[in-house]
Amino acid sequence: MNNGVISSPPEDPVKCTSKNTNCTITNSIGIFPDRSICEAGEVKYPGTEEELISIVATATKNNRKMKAATRYSHSIPKLACPDGKDGLLISTNNLNKVLRVDAEARTITVESGVTLRQIIAEAAEAGLALPYTPYWWGITIGGLMATGAHGSTLWDKGSAVHEYATEIRIVSPSGPEDGYAKVRVLTESDDDNQHLNAVRVSLGVLGVISRVCVYIYFIHFLIYRRLNA
Incomplete structure (x- = not known):
């Protein structure tokens, strides 16, 4: 049986x-x-x-x-x-490509339809991992960002994955001077990053996220943190 x-x-x-x-x-x-x-x-x-x-x-x-x-x-x-x-x-079904894994910068850049499962797998290939994640790996990074999906911890920036987003590209409606659509590239290095904070948990009302760059950690560092917590 x-x-x-x-x-x-x-x-x-x-x-x-x-x-x-x-x-x-x-x-x-x-x-x-x-x-x-x-x-x-x-x-x-x-x-x-x-x-x-x-x-x-x-x-x-x-x-x-x-x-x-x-x-x-x-x-x-x-x-x-x-x-x-x-x-x-x-x-965002077909926006499903992992664009870059930068082990030196400890970042992963993906299109918004990439699932959490894909991110975990691609990061692991480079010896990297997200510190905390939601329980379901079928969620996409775009949906995860827009809804504030999270794990559970108070360590570092906390358990919300959007807190580790260093850059978000979002396509929003605009006027005829922009051809009726505009790509906004929002980064942590901006002098005023309030727009990045707004897009991080926008509930889908500010546009369609096209890609996200997320900061990730070396796996051995996370294991060390857990063993010495």
């Missing part, structure tokens, strides 16, 4: 009846009480920052409401519900 446990990821929270139009989105994770279904007119799946800029610009020019959606829609649907049947969902 096989007593093993078999697990599988949740279904795609975005479902459409006609290709990528006439869609719905809901929360795939039952632990949250809100399992309501949100309607959306269309979903777009940008694969590059350039494609994301074009999608945001077109929607802005047409005065269309839009919201970002992640791979599993771990949040409650109201945060990802754009405007009923006229709204646009922008899924």
